[in-house]
Amino acid sequence: QKEVEQDPGPLSVPEGAIVSLNCTYSNSAFQYFMWYRQYSRKGPELLMYTYSSGNKEDGRFTAQVDKSSKYISLFIRDSQPSDSATYLCAMGNTDKLIFGTGTRLQVFP
Amino acid sequence: DAMVIQNPRYQVTQFGKPVTLSCSQTLNHNVMYWYQQKSSQAPKLLFHYYDKDFNNEADTPDNFQSRRPNTSFCFLDIRSPGLGDAAMYLCATSGPLWGQGHNQPQHFGDGTRLSIL
Numbered sequence: 001q002k003e004v005e006q007d008p009g010p011l012s013v014p015e016g017a018i019v020s021l022n023c024t025y026s027n028s029a030f031q032y033f034m035w036y037r038q039y040s041r042k043g044p045e046l047l048m049y050t051y052s053s054g055n056k057e058d059g060r061f062t063a064q065v066d067k068s069s070k071y072i073s074l075f076i077r078d079s080q081p082s083d084s085a086t087y088l089c090a091m092g093n094t095d096k097l098i099f100g101t102g103t104r105l106q107v108f109p
Numbered sequence: 110d111a112m113v114i115q116n117p118r119y120q121v122t123q124f125g126k127p128v129t130l131s132c133s134q135t136l137n138h139n140v141m142y143w144y145q146q147k148s149s150q151a152p153k154l155l156f157h158y159y160d161k162d163f164n165n166e167a168d169t170p171d172n173f174q175s176r177r178p179n180t181s182f183c184f185l186d187i188r189s190p191g192l193g194d195a196a197m198y199l200c201a202t203s204g205p206l207w208g209q210g211h212n213q214p215q216h217f218g219d220g221t222r223l224s225i226l
Contacts, residue, residue: 004151034214036217041219041222043199043220045217099151099152101149101150101151
């Protein structure tokens with residue numbers, strides 16, 4: 001079993017839709033949770049960073065962490081074609097950071 | 110703008126011919142990382158530097174080496190590239206606020222795509 005599981009997609013949605021991206025993990029010691037966006041032929045770009053459980057909102061993006069279920073989510077409201085990219089979750093503790101394989105999102109006009 | 114810059118963006122080399130990839134940063138971060146990312150896979154950490162302190166991952170092949178001559182620059186050397194080393198190589202940095210823990214947000218360059226002939 002991988003430490004971090006992420007559905008590769010692709011996830012295809014119309015412009016304006018609410019997008020939900022998710023990751024599950026197995027290591028209960030993980031305390032730090034991040035979401036990165038990676039456009040084609042570019043490096044990952046940090047979107048959201050959260051510590052422990054709870055919600056964090058930044059503009060159209062909301063990150064949720066449920067440590068009891070070992071489940072994290074990224075919600076994108078009013079999705080735009082420019083949101084089309086691969087979204088990588090990453091999580092860990094001070095000893096290591098583990099990335100998911102990424103979910104490819106396509107937002108069509 | 111402060112950033113992480115990788116050169117070249119695309120590198121083609123021959124099987125077994127040594128190659129060096131470079132990374133520079135203007136963020137003044139003390140931690141620098143090298144990752145290997147293959148298509149549709151998660152970035153895989155190869156090694157990282159905390160200042161001049163080199164930390165190798167246990168499963169990183171001996172074929173991969175790194176140098177960090179100063180805070181701003183870091184190099185990835187592949188001594189004898191094989192076909193399986195074709196990948197995107199990503200450099201990342203993280204800041205000094207919380208020590209060398211891997212929990213800090215990492216800032217990535219746009220990568221070098223390495224092809225092996």
